[in-house]
Amino acid sequence: MKKLNKVILFLLVSILLVFPSCTTTKTMDGEPMEKASVVYSEVNASIVAADKYGNLETDLSTTTLMDAGYEYGDMVNISVGDDVYSAPIVSTYSDVDVGNFLIRIKEDKVYFAINYGNCLKKTGAVEGTKITISMKEKGSYLLEYKTRHLTKSEERADYKSDEVFANFRTIKTGDLDAGVVYRSCNPALGDARAPYAQELAEKAGVKTIVNLADNEESLKENFDTITWYKDMYNNNHVILLDMDVDYSSQDFGEKLAKGFIFISKNKGPYLIHCNEGKDRAGFASVIIEALMNSTLEEIKSDYMMSYANYYGVEEGSMQYDYIADTPYNMLKTIAGDVEVVDENLPLIATNYLKQIGLTDEDIMSLKNNLK
Incomplete structure (x- = not known):
């Protein structure tokens, strides 16, 4: 009997050694957590229509996709014939960068699309084309998705100052002195923040405005409520650039160059704004x-x-750390072979300004006016 007990004990120990994954670990809160690998089924669909922009509607319902375990923020693979494309599951086109693929959920329909791109032409998919959606990385895009869906209050009382509400501030970094360059939300937008931004800009003595968002038509829609801004515009102290948000595009660069040249030829203080100033x-x-x-x-x-x-994104939070990489990534995009470190930043900026159309004289005048 004792011999049998020893055999049983030996077998139990062997099982525990061979199958350690069957044990439980603990979460950061000390609660037991099972280690398990979840397998998500592939979901098959067909393209049923394409709009004039090349966005592809599928016959797949949101309910079917969700019931298979797929959620907002999941990264998936989309197989179209022999080609495989990767995309996150999101709710709107702007949830991804310009030119990137997305699986868009709208009500109970599922779309395969490209933000500011033609998915039909890119993939060759047409009505009747079969596609397969499979899980690539569960939840790996969720932080980005949540960041793009941050919400803010439109009530002044919810903010500690007019400056915070209007996102109005002077830029005081490096050789930039306070009171030379300001940035803010759009003082001419006609929303709840605009009057505060306009008043703050006027009090700051702003003499030159670079409006990255508006064209003449959109600006004049609110002329009745932007007296000071209207006067600035009528006296040629405002340049309207009507820019999109793709800073890597040629159009963006050409328009931004006009804004910087405008600064180089006019007196400060300067205000640079889009709609949110962000x-x-x-x-x-x-x-x-x-x-x-x-x-x-x-x-x-x-x-x-x-x-x-x-x-209210606070330093030290995961969301702060995630977003805070953006300026570095912007500089890396335009830096070419130049390493993005502090001592190289003036060179990176200078090379970029030349690339978008500024001359050495323009850049020198710009720097002199910013001092």
Whole structure:
């Protein structure tokens, strides 16, 4: 009997050694957590229609996709014939960068598309084409998705100051002194923030405005409520650039060049704004800051202030750390073979300005006016 007990004990120990994955681990809270590998079934669908932009509607319902375990923020593979494309599951086109694929969920329909691109032409898929959706990485795009869906209040009372509400501030990094360059939301937009941005810009003595968002038609829609801004425009102190948000595009660069040349030929203080003062104005500010000997840390801190102002994103949070890489990534996109480190930032900015059309004289005048 004792011999039998020893045999049983030996077998039990052997099983535990051979199959350690059957044991439980603990979460950060000390709760037991089973280690398990979940397998998600492939989902088959067909293309049933394409709109004029090349976005592809499938016969797959949102319910079917969700019931198979797929959710917003999952990265999936889409097989079209012998080709495989990767995309996140999202709710709108702007949830991905320009030119990227997406699986869009809208009500109970599922679409395969490209943000500002033609999915039909890119993939060759047409009505009747079979596609297969499979899991690539569960939840790997969720933080990005949530970041793009941050929400803000439109009530002044919910913010601690007019400046925070209007995302209005001077840029004081590197060789940029306070009171030379300001950035803000759109003082001419006609929303709840506009009157505050307009009043703050007027009080700051702004003499030159680079409007990255509007064209003449959209600006004049709100002329009745923007008296000071209207006067600035009528006296040729405002340039309207009507830019999109793709800072890597040729059109973006050409229009931004006009804005920087406008600064180089006019007196400050200067105001640079788009609609929120966050994305297009964020990129323009990164270039100016890099040109004027700012550090990466200074550039990051200024960029992230918009997210603190609007959304209360706090330093040290996962969301803060995720977004805070954006200025570095912007500079890396335009840097070419130049390493993105503090001492190289003026060179990176100068090379970019030349690439988009500024001359050496333009750049010198720009730097002199920013001092």
